[in-house]
Amino acid sequence: MASSAHSWSLAFALAILTASALKVSHQDVSPVQQVVAMLKDMETKGISAMKMEKEIFASYSVWVDDRSTDLEQEITTATSRIEQLVAFIDKAESDVSLLGSEMSKLDGELNEASANKASLAKQREAEHAEFLEAQQDYSDSVDALERAIQTLKAQAYDRPQAELLLQKMAGKVKGMRRVLAAFLEEKDVQARGAPAVAAYGFQSDSIVALLEKLLKKFKSELNDLESSESNSAHAHDLEALHLSNIEAEVSANHEQKAAIKGKKSAESAQAKGELESLRASLAADKKLLAETKSTFAMKKQAFETNQKIRAEEVDALKEATAIISDSSVSGSYAKHVKLVQTAARGTSFLQEASSASSQSTARTRAAALLRSHAEALASNVLRTAAGDVATGPFSKVIEMIEGLLERLREEAASEATHKAFCDE
Helix, strand or coil: CHHHHHHHHHHHHHHHHHHHHHHHHCCCCCHHHHHHHHHHHHHHHHHHHHHHHHHHHHHHHHHHHHHHHHHHHHHHHHHHHHHHHHHHHHHHHHHHHHHHHHHHHHHHHHHHHHHHHHHHHHHHHHHHHHHHHHHHHHHHHHHHHHHHHHHHHHCCCCHHHHHHHHHHHHHHCCCHHHHHHHHHHHHHHHHHHCHHHHHHHCCCCHHHHHHHHHHHHHHHHHHHHHHHHHHHHHHHHHHHHHHHHHHHHHHHHHHHHHHHHHHHHHHHHHHHHHHHHHHHHHHHHHHHHHHHHHHHHHHHHHHHHHHHHHHHHHHHHHHHHHHHCCHHHHHHHHHHHHHHHCCCCCCHHHHHHHHHHHHHHHHHHHHHHHHHHHHHHCCHHHHHHHHHHHCCHHHHHHHHHHHHHHHHHHHHHHHHHHHHHHHC
16 A cells, blocks of 8 residues: 555656646647747847947947048158158257367467467557657657757857767756767768868857757658657557457357357257157057957958857857758657657657657757757857757656656555555
């Protein structure tokens, strides 16, 4: 009785499992249709993913094109600006060097003008000192002559007395030595030219006339000396003014060139700073452009590979759907539905179980197909699909029911053996 009760429990469990299987597929959707729906859903998602990837990549491609165009324009502009800066710096440096040479030349001219001016002033100082000395000598001589003439006119001196007076005055009166020397020279000239007249002349007042002649001569020479000094002073002033003008002009030219040189140097330094910054920016733009293009090339390759894989995944899913959707598989499922209607007969399910072989074979083929494509494409999507197809919900229920039926057969055989033993 215990064994019989146990058998009824197993039968009851079998009925529950069969009812569960019926519940799973009792509605108008069969397990095969569920698998087909799953595959088609995956196919739809794959197509949608392909479309989304295309849209994203298209947007990314536009961005890359725009960014590359911007970078290339910036590179072109920076390259052109760098060329301008290099030319400007070279010209500025050349100008600075030339201005430096010109300023050095001007420094030489300024030093020469200053030296000439100093030399001229020293020369003029010496000439003026010489003039003053000569002027003093002539003034003293004129004064001495005037005194001698006045003295000779005041007293009647004969020739020897007059000469003696002149000699005495030469020792006492400043400037008289010059007068005495001129007197003696003039007397000697007259003596050689007209001895008779000389002898007669020097016996009378004609000696005064000779002194007056010398006085007139000395005054004339003094006047010439003073005129020459005036002319020399005027010439010196003109030359000094000329040299001063040269100094002023050279100094102004030097200052102007120094200002231009300073400006050129500052502009060159500023251009060098801008050039350094531009070169760094240009290098960064070139690097970014290269990286952008390199990244785009890699992403494009990845995109094309992904598109190809997804297309092959979709094709594999379509092929698997076609296999499972085959009419032979659908027919075998109709027989499975009848199993539920005869579930009360314990062994009818086993008799119909073989009718599921076509469905299992279809699943196996579909799963094998998906696994093959999954390995070839390294696709996790197809691996998942293969696993879902191979382990569908209806096949798991069948396995559980078959296990229960096997236990029922074993218990039935055991009870038959026990009954035979009891009958003996």
